[in-house]
Amino acid sequence: MSDPPLAAPGAGTGRSGRVGLLVWRISGAAGPVLAVILALLAIWYAATVWLNAQWVLDQAARADRMAGFGDILRGTLNQERPVLPAPHQVAAELWNTVALQPVTSRRSLVWHAWVTLSATLTGFGIGTVLGIALAIGIVHNRAMDMSVMPWAIASQTIPILAIAPMIIVVLNSVGVQGLLPKAIISAYLSFFPVVVGMVTGLRSPDAAQLDLMRTYSASRAQTLWKLRFPASLPYLFASLKVGVAASLVGAIVGELPTGAVRGLGARLLSGSYYGQTVQIWAALLMAAFCAALLVGLIGLIQRLTLGRMGLAR
C-alpha cells in the first residue's frame, strides 16, 4: 500500500518525550480543547431541546393543553426516555454507575468496561501477533504477497456483525466459550491495520540500508531483526493505535451474540432494548473513554520505545 503512515485516532499527537514539553503541550492544548468541548455541550443542549420537544408537544396535545416555551425547556431536559438525553443526565448516570457502585457490582459500569477490556486486550494481542506474522510472510514471500493481500482486503469488507453469531456458534460447537470467541472477533478486526502498517513498515528501509546488510552478507533473519523490524516500529505503533480501537469495537460486537450478558456491548444493547437512552449514552461515552485510554497507552509506550531508540525527535 502507499507510503504515508496510517492515520490513527491520535495520529497527529506530538511525539515529544520530554515531560516538561508534554505538560506544556497539554496545558497549551487545554484552552482550545475546553472551548470546543464547551461549544459541543452548548450544541448538545440545544439539540436536546429541539429533538425532545416533539414528545412534550404530543403529550400536551393528548392532555389538551398548550405547551409554552418554559414547559418545553422543563419537559425536554429531564425526560425519562429522551430521544437525546441532556449532558447532565448522562453525567449523572455515569456518576451513579461508575462512582456510586462497588466495582464488582453488575450495575457498575467499571465492571462492564473491565469485561469488555479483557476481551479487547486478548483479541488485540492475538490480532497483533497474527498481523505481524502475516506481514513478515508477505514481505519475505512473493507468493504470499500476491495471494494474501487482496483477500485480506476482501475479508475486511465482510460485515463482522453478520458473521459474529456464526463464529460464536461454530466455536461453541467445538467447545470454545467465554472470553475467547469475543477475543477472536476482536482479533479479526484488529489484525488488518497491523498487517497493512507492518508491510509498509517492514518495507520502509531504503535500498541503501538494505545494501549495507548485503555487504555484510547478513542472513534474512539478521536483516529482519536488525534492520526491518526496528525500521518498522513507527508504522507499527501507528497501526496499533488503529488496531486497538478496532479491537474494542470487535469485543463490543462480539458481546451481542454471546448472550450480551455483560460488558459495554450488553449495556448498549439492554439500554437500547428498554429504550433507556441515558444508559446507552453513558455506555457509549465509557467505550470512547476506554478507546482513548488504550490509544493513549499505546502512545505512551510508543514515546518511551521510540525515545529509547532515539527515533523520537
Place this chain on the structure above:
Amino acid sequence: MSLDIRAGDFVSFIGPSGCGKTTFLRVIAGLEEATGGSVSVNGMTPDEARRARAYGYVFQAAGLYPWRTIGRNVKLPLEIMGFDRAEQDRRMRDVLRLVELEGFERKYPWQLSGGMQQRASIARALAFDAALLLMDEPFGALDEIVRDRLNEQLLDLWARTGKTICFVTHSIPEAVYLSTRIVVMSPRPGRIADVIDSPLPRERPLDIRDSAAFIEVAHRVREGLRAGMGDDV
C-alpha cells in the same frame, strides 16, 4: 572494459553524473550483476567475496541506522559477523578514535553534524578490518574545509594499514590529491576514457595541491573528462 587494480593501490573513479561509477563499485561489491564481462576480486567472484565479507563499503550517504547510537552503528557489522562482546567494544573504540569520534558513541546520528556522520560511517566500514575498502563519494556532501581534513586522515589511514581502496568522486582535486591511479570515465556507454598513474609521492601535505605536478595531473583529468563529454550534460 578491463581494469587491473593492484593490492595496496588507491584508485579513484571520476566521471560525469550517470556514467556508471556507482554501478561499477556495486558490481565489484557483488551488489549488482555485470551486464557483460567478468569481475574478480582476489580470485573470487564478487558474490563470493561478499559472502566472505572481504570488503568494507562506504555509501554515498552516511546511511547510519537512526535507531542505533553511533557506537552500536559501528558494532552492527561486528554483531552480524559474530564477534564476541568484548572484541566488539574494543574495535568500536579503536575505529572511533581513528576517525576522531571518541566520546560520541552514545549519541544518535541526528545529534551529529553531517561530517561527523560521514566519519562514523567510515568507521563502520573499517571496524571489521577488510583488506578492500569501497568508497562511493564519501565526502560529497561536505564543505571544503571538512573535506580537506578528512582527505588527510584517509591518506594517513591508507598509508598506515596498506589497504586497497576504490574511491568514487566527482571532485578533480580530491581525486588527484588522494590517488595512486585515477580512472576517468565517460558517459553513455560507460567507458574508461583514461587511466592516469599519479606521479605524486605517497607522502602528501595539503599544499601539494598548489604544486605544478598536481596542477598538471588535474589538467589532464579535466581534459579527459571534457573529451568524453561531447555536448552531453
Place this chain on the structure above:
Amino acid sequence: MSLDIRAGDFVSFIGPSGCGKTTFLRVIAGLEEATGGSVSVNGMTPDEARRARAYGYVFQAAGLYPWRTIGRNVKLPLEIMGFDRAEQDRRMRDVLRLVELEGFERKYPWQLSGGMQQRASIARALAFDAALLLMDEPFGALDEIVRDRLNEQLLDLWARTGKTICFVTHSIPEAVYLSTRIVVMSPRPGRIADVIDSPLPRERPLDIRDSAAFIEVAHRVREGLRAGMGDDV
C-alpha cells in the same frame, strides 16, 4: 553585522557548514526575521520586497513540485502572479531555452537527472524576471563538469541582464570564479570574517582559474576560512 550590496553586483557567501549563510539569504528574502540589526532591499523591508515579488529565489535543492511537469513548474510563479496564458507560455519557453532544457517541458521532475532538475529550478526563478536573484548553493549537488558549464552560463546571464545576484556556495573556486565580491563567513556566532573585492575582470573564460590572480584570491579566501575555523569541524 552590516553589508552593502550594490545593484549589479555578484556577491558570493562562503563559510563553513552551519555558519548562517542560508539563514542570511532567508533574512534578505523575508522568509525569516533577523535576530538583530535591520535589512533593507532596495529601500523596502524584506517582507515588503517579498510581497512585491522583487526577487527570485533558488533553493539549495531543486524543490520542483513532483505533480507538475517541468513546463508547468516553470509557469507556477507566473500563474500566481497572474500573467496571461500566452505570456506564460512564451516566458516558459524562453527560460527553458536559456538553461538548455527546451523539449523537456512535458517531462516530470523525477524523470530528469539531478542536474537537469537544478537547472529547471533556476529557470523557474528567472521566469518572472526579478531584478534580484538569491541562490543558495544551486550547484551543490552537481558534478564538476556540469557545474563548470552552468557557472559559465550564469556569468553570461548576469552580464547580459545586469541583475544583482547573491550566491551561497561552499566551493572556493566557484566563489572566486563567479563573484565581484566574496563574503567569507566564520562560524558561531555567524560573523563576516572578510569581504574580498575581486580584481578579476568581468569577462571570465573558464581557464582564468589557472591564472595567478585567481589562485591568489582563492588563497586569500582559504586563509579567511581557516582563520575563522579554530578546531570546529
Place this chain on the structure above:
Amino acid sequence: QDDLTLQLKWVTQAQFAGYYVAKDKGFYDEVGLDVTIRPGGPDIAPTQVLAGGGADVVVEWMPAALAAREKGLPLVNIAQPFNASGMMLTCLKESGVESPEDFPGRTLGVWFFGNEYPFLSWMSQLGIPTEGGADGVEVLKQGFNVDPLLQKQADCISTMTYNEYWQVIDAGLTEDDLVTFRYEDQGVATLEDGLYVTEETLAEPGMKDVLARFVAASMKGWKYAEENPDEAAEIVLENDETGAQTEKHQKRMMREVSKLTAGSDGTLDPAAYRRTVESLLSGGSDPVITADPGDGAWTHEITDMAADL
C-alpha cells in the same frame, strides 16, 4: 448428576422465570440435573445454537421451530409451558387505526429474525400485501425497542402483553392513547415459548429420562413462579448480569406471563398445534411452511414420563 444446557430465546427476564426459579430453588438439583441457562439476544438464533451443538434444549416459538424443521433441522417439541400467545400489535389511537381493515396504507413495525412468521401469516390471511403500496402495509424491521411508536415513525408496532406494551405505558402514554390487537383475539395465535430438542438428541440412550426430569422440574418452577410472582421476579433480577432490568418492570412482567402459563402442565395441546400449522400453511402465495410437518414435530412422550415421576 446429568448436565443439560438450555438456550433461551431472549435476554434474562421474567418471560423465562420458571427456569430460573427451578435452578435457584434447587428443583433441578432434586432430580439430579445440573442445568446451564444461556440467555439469548437479538443476534442469537436458538435453532442455530442447537444445530451447532451449543445447547441441548431451546426455548423457541413454534413458527420458527417448524420453519427450521423444513430447512432440515429436525426439531421436536417436547413440552409447551405457554399455552397462550402474548403477541399483539399496538397502535396509536391518534393514527386512526381502529380495526384490521384500517391497516392498508399504514406503516407497521415488525420483529424479524425468525419472529416475523405470525405477522406474515396474519397479513396473508387478511389478504394484505406486505410490500407497501396503497392497499398494502409498509413494513419496518423494528429494532429492539418501542421508539418507532413514540416517535411516530410507525402507526403500529409489535408488542408482547408482558413486555413492550408496558414500556409504551412507562414512556408516558396511557391505555386510552392506544389501540391493541391481540393475536389470540384475531384468531391467528401461534404457540410461543415451547421447549425443543433435535431428533438425534431425543434418540440418545437415556436422554428421554433426563429430559423428562428437566421438564418436570421446569414446570415445578413455573408453578412456583405463578404463585410467588414477586419472589420469581427477584430471582430473575439476580440472574440478570447486565444489571439493566428494573424490579418494577420484572414484577409486572411476571404477573402478565403467569396469565399465559396458567393451567399448563407442559403438555402440548395437539389442537393448538394443528391451529398453528394451519395458520402457517395458509400463508397464500408465500406461506411460512410449505408442507404439513405431520406429528413428528411434537411428542407427548417426555411430558407423559414427567407426569409419572
Place this chain on the structure above:
Amino acid sequence: MGVVLAVWLGAWWANARLSAARGRVPRLLVPAIFGLTLLVLWELTVRLFGVPGVILPPPSAIGARIADSADILWTDFVQTFVKGALSGYVIGCGAALLTAVAIDRSAFLKRGLLPVGNFIAALPIVGTAPILVMWFGFDWQSKAAVVVVMVFFPVLVNTVAGLAAADAMQRDLMRTYGASWGQALIKLRLPAAMPFIFNGLKIATTLALIGAIVAEFFGSPTRGMGFRISTAVGQLALDLVWAEIAVAAVAGSVFYGAVAAVERGVTFWHPSQRKRNGSRGG
C-alpha cells in the same frame, strides 16, 4: 484430512511457481488461485466432515443461491450500497475535506477539534447506529448518517495530516512568490496532501459498506443487505446469508479497487506509486 492438505500444498506450489514470473497475468492469477483454493478447501471440509448446512453451507450451495436470488440480491445491493453507503461516503468524505481545510486555517480549531474529534471517532458503531436510526428514520437516510459518522474522522485526520505534508522548502517557495493562502492551498498543499487523503478515502471505503450494513441491524425497511442477513439467519437460510456476504465482499473490494485506481491516477508522481512501475522485489 489428507485430501485437504494435499489440495492446499498443490495450490501453494503452483502459486509459488507462478509468482516467480512477472507480468500482468500472474498478478491476477495468483490471488485467483489462492481464493479458489480456499473455496475448494471449504467445500471439501464441509462435505468430508458433514458440517450441517444450517451452520456453514458449502460454496456450491451459496453459488446456487446467488444465481437463484439474483433479484433479491440486487434490490438489497441498491438499497444498502448505492443509497446508503455511497451517499454517506460522498457526504462524509466531502464534509471531512471541507472541515479539514477550515481546521487548517485556524490553529485554534486544529488544537481543539482534533483531540475531541478523535474521541468522538472512538464511539462504537453498535452504540451510535440505534441512535441515528432513531433520529433519521428507518430508510437509507439513517444508514447514510451512520456512514457519514464512520468515515468522517479517518478522512479528516488524514487530510489534516496531508495538508501539513508539504515540506518547508515547498512552502517557502510559495512565500517567495507572495502567494495568497488560497493559491498556496490549491497549487501546493492540496496536491501534496493527496497521498494522505487517498489513504483516508481507502480506509473509508470498507468502513462505509460495513457501516451501512450494520446500521440495518438496528431497524430498516424490509430490504437491504443487513436486513436480509439478520432475517435469513433467523430463518436458518444460511446460504442466503453467505450470498449477501459474498456480494458485500465483492462490492467492497471493487469499491476499494476503484478508489485505489483513482489514487494511482491522481498521485502518479508519489514515490510509492512510481515504485510499482519499476519492478523491484522485496
